[in-house]
Amino acid sequence: MACANIPVAKLVQEAEGTCAENDLDGARAIALFSGFARCKYTDQIRDVQRHTLPNKVNSEEFVKQLSPNVQKQVKEYLAHCEKNPRLAPERAIGKVFNSCMAPKIVFSTAAMAANLLHGEGNITDADVLLFDESTQAQWAVVVHLVARMPQLKALLLTGDRHQLGVHLQELPDIFHSGYGLESVILQAEASVGTNYTFLTKMYRSHPFLAKLISYASYELHNEQLIPARSAEERSLITGSGFLMPVQECPVGLINAFSSFRVDPKSDSLTDDHQTEVASFLVQALLEHFGNDFSSRIIVLCMCTYQTSEIERKLRHCGVRALTVDAYQAQECDVIIIVTTRSKYSEMGSGRTDNMHFFEDDQRATVALSRARHAVFIIGDLVSISAGQVWKRFIEMAITRTSVVRAEYVLALLGRTLVRSSTCLFDSAKRESVEDEGFLESWALKHGLRLDRTNAFGQQQSQQPRAPSFQFQNRHFPALQTTGSSDQAGPSGSGGQQRGAPTLAPQYGRGQGRRGPDNQWMHYGGNPKRQKGGRR
Secondary structure, eight states: OBSSHHHHHHHHHHHHHHSOTTHHHHTTOEEOOOHHHHHHTHHHHHTTGGGBHHHHTTSHHHHTTSOHHHHHHHHHHHHHHHHOGGGOOHHHHHHHHHHHHOOSOEEOBHHHHHTTSSSTTOOTTOSEEEESSGGGSBHHHHHHHHHTOTTOOEEEEOOOTTSOOOOOTTSOGGGSSSSSOSBHHHHHHHSTTOOOOOOOEEOSSOHHHHHHHHHHTGGGGTOOOEEOSOTTTTOTTTTSSSOOSSTTOOEEEEEOOOOOEEOTTTOOEEOHHHHHHHHHHHHHHHHHHOGGGGGGEEEEESSHHHHHHHHHHHGGGTOEEEETGGGTTOOEEEEEEEOOOOSOOOTTTOOOOOOHHHHOHHHHHHHHTOEEEEEEEEEOHHHHTTSHHHHHHHHHHTTTSOEEOTHHHHHHHHTOEEEOSSSEEETTTTEEOBOTTHHHHHHHHHTOOEEOBOTTSOBOOSSOOSSOEEOOGGGOTTEEEOSOOSSOOTTSSOSSOOSOEEEOOOOSOOOOEEOTTSOEEOOTTOTTTOOOOOO
């Protein structure tokens, strides 16, 4: 079982793939889903339809054991499943099935299981309880289930303590521990005699994504993820003709932002410029791979208001937009993360965005670990690096890829994007789409100094400087060399260095003006308001 319906559906799929062809049928396995779940997760439940209750109650073996009155109830249940699943009495018919067929395996949510502990057809004779995604299971819920199963021999809890746990933020701090509301994983860790098995191989993601997630999150806790897939197995994007900032790297970093807006009803946030960039990126992917590719793209948002805005934009093409919290325990081929976060508030609102979502390492770990083949991050990449997991992810990613501006997506959609010897180039505008000022902003934010390495990996600066951070020049044309050169270097961007490296001036952030509080108001990242001048 699990706390949510999606992990339950995944458990059924995994069991089906692991067991022999007819093992689940031989065990009379049954998967129970509420009417609400059938409406909301139609596609996921359809994948395991063979083991769901409507399919099971149609069998002759089951029907012939029923009285005429119960047969009528089953027919009404099936009619509701077809026309209005919310009215289908899943629990009542589930108990009837358990009573008649005695299934050896039952898949359900914890809430559904709690209603199967009483009366005829209960599940109290279980001898093994497997609880998936148990970081989101409250201690009191698990204890309640275990206490009603006297024949229980083993309890198996699976979960990732570095991902989102039980949501207690709306409760006073005094209730966060000691009242049985916290995650069962926290209690299990403190219990004497608990046996642990740490899983280190990551089978989901491209090997570089696995290394990024390991460095960004798990190595903070002296743990490590080991890639279990090869780059060839996860080359849907990198091995296609779809132009990534660096083709062999499955990460797209798009530095795009404007002023955010606040929803007056929910107090949530949205960034209209990021909404446009995300929708254009989805269109570019669908134009390249075809409309059927829509099921292989998910847009994840940090804010609910941003989610609803993007969902409205993408409704016509069938691509789903969800919050990060709603997508835990799920995965997809291509993930587009829209961060919303910006240091620019809505003009005249006087509002500044808070950083609690980005300082939450668990939420960041969930967001960054959902992709199989590629991940795109859209946002103010310097600002979101205030969260340490985001910072470490971007910090490692920019050693293998380059940061691009919103013009990258526009050029993709307009089919004017070409790759030169040093960078991605918009042939229509005759300019690079890379954000040449990002490295300078990043270095200033984190107190770093930009140094170079030559083709042999040797640091060319003679005197050590601290703090320092190395970037590979072949990925960052923004690092220019003063002086002339006799020949082209390995990257095609110049020959031997004849002077100290200098940064090209930063473009792409528009001029601003002073507001009522005498503070500068900027309009960075919004093409409609940019003047293209110097900062």
